[in-house]
Amino acid sequence: MDDAVTRSYEKQAESLMGALAGTDELRAQAIKDFAAQGFPHAKAEDWRYSDLRALRAEAFEPATHAGEKPEIPAAMTECAARFVFVNGRFSESRSDMGDLWQAASVRPLANHFMANPDRATELVRGRDGVGLLNTALVKDGMVISIPAGVEIDDPVEIIHIMTNAADCAAHTRHIVELGEGASAHIVERFIGDDLAYWTNSVLQARVAEKAVLHHTRLQEEGMNALHTSKTHVNVDADGQYHATCLSLGGKMARFEAHVRMMVDGANATVDGVALTGTGQSHDTLTHISHSMPHTTSDQIFRTVADTRGKSSFQGKVTVEKDAQKVEADQSFKALVFDRTAEANAKPELEIFADDVKCSHGATVGELDEKAIFYLTSRGIDPKTARQMLVEAFTAEALERVENDDIRTAMTAKVNAWMAARASK
Amino acid sequence: MAGTAEAQKQVEDVTGEYKYGFVTDIDMDMAPKGLSEDVIRFISAKKEEPEWMLEWRLKAYQAWLKMEEPDWAKVNFPKIDYQDSYYFAAPKKKDGPKSLDEVDPELLATYEKLGIPIREQEVLAGVEGAAKVAVDAVFDSVSVATTFREELKKAGVIFMSISEAIREYPDMVKKYMASVVPVRDNYFAALNCAVFTDGTFVYIPKGVRCPMELSTYFRINAENTGQFERTLIVADEGSYVSYLEGCTAPMRDENQLHAAVVELIALDDAEIKYSTVQNWYPGDKDGKGGIYNFVTKRALCKGKNSKVSWTQVETGSAVTWKYPSCVLAGEGSVGEFYSVAVTNNYQQADTGTKMIHMAPNTSSTIISKGISAGKSQNTYRGLVKVLSGAENVRNYTQCDSLLVSSECGAHTVPYIEVKNPTATIEHEATTSKISEDQLFYCRARGLDEEEAVAMIVNGFCKEVMQHLPMEFAVEAQKLLGISLEGSVG
Numbered sequence: 068m069d070d071a072v073t074r075s076y077e078k079q080a081e082s083l084m085g086a087l088a089g090t091d092e093l094r095a096q097a098i099k100d101f102a103a104q105g106f107p108h109a110k111a112e113d114w115r116y117s118d119l120r121a122l123r124a125e126a127f128e129p130a131t132h133a134g135e136k137p138e139i140p141a142a143m144t145e146c147a148a149r150f151v152f153v154n155g156r157f158s159e160s161r162s163d164m165g166d167l168w169q170a171a172s173v174r175p176l177a178n179h180f181m182a183n184p185d186r187a188t189e190l191v192r193g194r195d196g197v198g199l200l201n202t203a204l205v206k207d208g209m210v211i212s213i214p215a216g217v218e219i220d221d222p223v224e225i226i227h228i229m230t231n232a233a234d235c236a237a238h239t240r241h242i243v244e245l246g247e248g249a250s251a252h253i254v255e256r257f258i259g260d261d262l263a264y265w266t267n268s269v270l271q272a273r274v275a276e277k278a279v280l281h282h283t284r285l286q287e288e289g290m291n292a293l294h295t296s297k298t299h300v301n302v303d304a305d306g307q308y309h310a311t312c313l314s315l316g317g318k319m320a321r322f323e324a325h326v327r328m329m330v331d332g333a334n335a336t337v338d339g340v341a342l343t344g345t346g347q348s349h350d351t352l353t354h355i356s357h358s359m360p361h362t363t364s365d366q367i368f369r370t371v372a373d374t375r376g377k378s379s380f381q382g383k384v385t386v387e388k389d390a391q392k393v394e395a396d397q398s399f400k401a402l403v404f405d406r407t408a409e410a411n412a413k414p415e416l417e418i419f420a421d422d423v424k425c426s427h428g429a430t431v432g433e434l435d436e437k438a439i440f441y442l443t444s445r446g447i448d449p450k451t452a453r454q455m456l457v458e459a460f461t462a463e464a465l466e467r468v469e470n471d472d473i474r475t476a477m478t479a480k481v482n483a484w485m486a487a488r489a490s491k
Numbered sequence: 492m493a494g495t496a497e498a499q500k501q502v503e504d505v506t507g508e509y510k511y512g513f514v515t516d517i518d519m520d521m522a523p524k525g526l527s528e529d530v531i532r533f534i535s536a537k538k539e540e541p542e543w544m545l546e547w548r549l550k551a552y553q554a555w556l557k558m559e560e561p562d563w564a565k566v567n568f569p570k571i572d573y574q575d576s577y578y579f580a581a582p583k584k585k586d587g588p589k590s591l592d593e594v595d596p597e598l599l600a601t602y603e604k605l606g607i608p609i610r611e612q613e614v615l616a617g618v619e620g621a622a623k624v625a626v627d628a629v630f631d632s633v634s635v636a637t638t639f640r641e642e643l644k645k646a647g648v649i650f651m652s653i654s655e656a657i658r659e660y661p662d663m664v665k666k667y668m669a670s671v672v673p674v675r676d677n678y679f680a681a682l683n684c685a686v687f688t689d690g691t692f693v694y695i696p697k698g699v700r701c702p703m704e705l706s707t708y709f710r711i712n713a714e715n716t717g718q719f720e721r722t723l724i725v726a727d728e729g730s731y732v733s734y735l736e737g738c739t740a741p742m743r744d745e746n747q748l749h750a751a752v753v754e755l756i757a758l759d760d761a762e763i764k765y766s767t768v769q770n771w772y773p774g775d776k777d778g779k780g781g782i783y784n785f786v787t788k789r790a791l792c793k794g795k796n797s798k799v800s801w802t803q804v805e806t807g808s809a810v811t812w813k814y815p816s817c818v819l820a821g822e823g824s825v826g827e828f829y830s831v832a833v834t835n836n837y838q839q840a841d842t843g844t845k846m847i848h849m850a851p852n853t854s855s856t857i858i859s860k861g862i863s864a865g866k867s868q869n870t871y872r873g874l875v876k877v878l879s880g881a882e883n884v885r886n887y888t889q890c891d892s893l894l895v896s897s898e899c900g901a902h903t904v905p906y907i908e909v910k911n912p913t914a915t916i917e918h919e920a921t922t923s924k925i926s927e928d929q930l931f932y933c934r935a936r937g938l939d940e941e942e943a944v945a946m947i948v949n950g951f952c953k954e955v956m957q958h959l960p961m962e963f964a965v966e967a968q969k970l971l972g973i974s975l976e977g978s979v980g
Contacts, residue, residue, distance in 0.1 A: 409908070411909070412908075415902070415905075416920060417900070421896060426921040427903070428918065430916060
């Protein structure tokens, strides 16, 4: 990697010293490790389907406040609160705190560490260059702590907007904590303009005993954007984590979900749909680690790749030694629209216990001509027929979105994406 | 748990006691220890090779020196000291045996002990009315005997050691050798190119169906040696051949390296069936000793409607690291891979296949069954790749793992890379142990636990075992220690 790039990031990290109480040491170590290893190379196993040349070529400057007022997207449903981040910075004036603050502790990262500098060690450090850089350059984020027994019914939206931020990056870090028996639905949205910016976001969550966390991600970055985001979740006894991710935007978008099933009875579902259009690359990596017995997980992923699109999925399930009675399933299906499109899959099982039931299935193909024929013979025009089939194809992966309005909105986005593909 | 204990015992029966661990005491010709240009010159001279061959080897050696040993497989072993091994070991011979009668009786006894029909009149023990099998017996670094040559010659089939082929059919060898696995393909292939000592060459002419099964039997005997052999099989238009490969080695505390290269070429409408029963010494119960089996096997389906089928039963070796692959370059060509891999004690296996679909209407099937016991690690790693010009590709992949101890590991790492919309790719994988329900069901019908486990393990492997030629099925059956309900053949 270009030394100038490394130096630039070192300088950025230096300037952030003192920004978040208690984190300086962690930041210093992260940038040191980053300088040593750089961004993941195309030959790095986990990154074989993503091209990070743009990141290696030049350093992305820290994004500044937007000059103009960005438009805030309408909420998909009634929300308990909406937190808006513009170019990586929390914008209190644009946010709607609702009445969430009455039931839960909600504050920006800086305030959180000001009050608890000793909790800086809880930050997930990251292993590859992308994750390390988030730790080294993090400035802002939301800390949402739901106390034991509190159930937040309406979703909480975190909206990331990138505007006027050409060649700039935003490194945000959100922390979600659910106390015993608590429940919440976090909706993360990513939008931006057509400039070449970089969103590098991490959300880390702790789901305590019997707590239920729903996590919906809607990625609609601009078509020249780089998007890398990671989710790190630990699930305790009988806790549940349900994630659904819809990826639409970005020139190169990469999403990682790392879920650890920490105690007996933990359950996780991680689903997603990626619709990859012209010249886009969508790469999803999941790693569900069953460290304890009697934990279960299920994953459903569907991708559609159009002209010159590249959609990739790497899903890994690890069952550690003595984690008996684990059940883990995974299903990946990809549609490829034409000969310039590409679908890659690497469903991986890593199993060190014997009394387990693990499976994965993966298929790649095109839309079923017979099904199209069936529909058209019943008077449906071919375009609508295709749209219906794609809707049905993706429906399974969106089914577990718990909020009806949000699920409907996501389905509408799938249909809009298909509608924009006139000839398909 | 009783069921697990039974299953464990079954697998131990297979891999626990190694029956081929004896050493043959015979005078050997050895190259000096270590690897250098001089050793390569020594090997080349010993084999009376033409100049071009030596140059080719030296080039490969230079390439190898610049390469790095790969480490991506899920296997762990101490670093190999390439200078601490002999690269050439051959039984001393006077003038070279002209016929079987002249082969050292000690060697014949060895093969007899291994149950290999090196005498032409013999048929495989235990098989009534078995078909004739032609054998090329490779002992350490050299081929010591090739049987049924005359009879095969009548059919036009060339079946000889590769050293002879280099002398007798240099054009053919030049044309095909390293055309499927290039010299620089990988670290171990490059090493093999530099130091390979013997192996088998097979050519089946146009339209000929090879009249008998061909087989090569590899035996590592000498201490501290590596075995590096090459197999090259060319099936001309419309021909068919079934080829078998078996291997054993004595029990030794040190690890020995076996790095072979196998290249198959199928022209229009040709079919090659390649079966392996790999039973190298797996090391003892504590993981001491055993063979490192790092083999590059690749088939090129060059012609239209050609077909290559790999079947492997992997029970031996301390570390296995191999991926028999098919490059489907001919329109309508077919690739198949059937594999049973059993690991026990401290064995490690990272094996699987690659199916590269380059041409339209190509199809491939992958059935992989892994059984892990003891403290072993068993990994399936495979790639199915469809290039953008390959229309109507069909692939079906199934990899199942059976775990029979709580300390072993079973891993599945499939890669699917598709660049054409008309492809239909299916992949399924499961990992489980023998369930209580299955056992209960069988026992409720009067089977005892042992029979029940045997039946379930049997059923688990059946899809693969039925693809083995009968001659080999017997050996594989013995290896798995489990009856196959007469479904083989």
